[in-house]
Amino acid sequence: MKLKTIIVEDEQTSREILKNYLTKYCPQVTVLGEAANIEEALILIRNNELDLVFLDVEMPYGNAFDLLEKVGNVNFETIFVTAYNQYAIDALNNHASYYLLKPISIDELIKAVDYVIDVKTKENDLQNTVLIPKTSNENGKITIPTQEGFEVLEIQDILYCKADDNYTHIFLKNDRKKLVSKTLKYFEDALKQSSFARIHKSYLVNVNYIVNYKKGKGGSILLSNGKELSVSSSKKGELLAFFK
Numbered sequence: 001m002k003l004k005t006i007i008v009e010d011e012q013t014s015r016e017i018l019k020n021y022l023t024k025y026c027p028q029v030t031v032l033g034e035a036a037n038i039e040e041a042l043i044l045i046r047n048n049e050l051d052l053v054f055l056d057v058e059m060p061y062g063n064a065f066d067l068l069e070k071v072g073n074v075n076f077e078t079i080f081v082t083a084y085n086q087y088a089i090d091a092l093n094n095h096a097s098y099y100l101l102k103p104i105s106i107d108e109l110i111k112a113v114d115y116v117i118d119v120k121t122k123e124n125d126l127q128n129t130v131l132i133p134k135t136s137n138e139n140g141k142i143t144i145p146t147q148e149g150f151e152v153l154e155i156q157d158i159l160y161c162k163a164d165d166n167y168t169h170i171f172l173k174n175d176r177k178k179l180v181s182k183t184l185k186y187f188e189d190a191l192k193q194s195s196f197a198r199i200h201k202s203y204l205v206n207v208n209y210i211v212n213y214k215k216g217k218g219g220s221i222l223l224s225n226g227k228e229l230s231v232s233s234s235k236k237g238e239l240l241a242f243f244k
Contacts (some may be wrong), residue, residue, distance in 0.1 A: 001117050005052040008041040009081065010059045018054060018081065018104060026113045038062045042070060048189065050076040051164070052116055055096075057082035072156055074217035076114045078233065089161045097233045122240035123215060141188050142190060144170070148243045153178070155194050159223055161204040171227075197239045199231045207242045 005022075009015045015034050023030045032048050035041035037060050045053070056076050057064045068074055077097040085101055097113035097119065142158075143150045155174070162169040163184035170178040170187075180187075188198050195207050199221065212222035218231040221239070231239055 001027060001121055003029045003051040003113070003116060004032055004039070004048060004049065005029055005054060006035060006044045006048070007031060007054045008035045008059070008064075009054070009056040010036050012036070013057075014056070014081075014102070018109075021104065021106060021109055022113075028117060029113055038067045038070070041067055045071055045076075051120060052077045052097075052113075054079050054081055056080075056133065057084060065180070068217070075215055076217075077119065078217070079112050079116065096145070097236070105181075119237045119240065122237070122243075123213075140194065144178060145182070150177065150198055151178075156206075156208075158191075158196075158206050159209050159225060160206060160229065163202045171225075173225075175225075189192065195242065197235070197242055199235050199239050201232065203229050205229065205239075207239070214242075 079098045080096045083102040218233040
């Protein structure tokens with residue numbers, strides 16, 4: 001699979017190093033252009049159909065997040081390249097498919113490109129097919145704590161779970177809802193053997209109820225109850241792996 005990309009980086013030397021690495025070690029990637037700031041990047045993004053953008057976090061007159069906000073409906077993957085690792089959590093949770101620290105490791109660059117190719121391939125394969133999870137509905141049960149003791153839920157009745165600080169909202173079939181004094185990570189661990197995917201820092205979803213996937217920065221899914229939920233870029237690959 002070929003990936004069309006641009007490099008957004010204010011330092012010319014860094015752009016040249018990355019472009020040379022891509023040419024030598026990632027022949028699947030075609031660099032269509034380079035940008036030294038947000039405005040130049042916007043022109044390239046709006047005038048090209050891109051699969052991937054290599055994006056420095058800090059630039060003159062703004063940063064990577066400002067750029068993505070101006071783009072709006074992002075339909076390409078992003079790989080952040082920066083010397084500042086304090087951006088990692090925000091990037092991986094919300095915006096980036098992959099995160100590379102300067103100086104760039106060739107091995108990490110290859111891994112990042114391979115990851116994006118895998119995600120794009122799965123995404124394209126699903127575009128014109130019915131979503132059929134590899135797993136079927138579970139027959140198991142899960143207990144949730146209550147003030148009086150605990151309640152037993154059928155796992156197959158859970159559509160999705162939503163984080164709310166140290167609490168979790170559990171959304172069930174037939175418009176039922178439970179609020180539980182457990183974190184979303186607790187339910188992610190409890191349901192890891194079932195057909196549940198963590199699609200976002202805020203959402204854990206039963207993949208058996210996904211009826212549609214919409215491409216985008218991370219994309220979004222539509223559940224059988226009509227609820228649409230955002231998918232973070234860093235979780236897209238994990239989600240798509242559930243489907244044939």
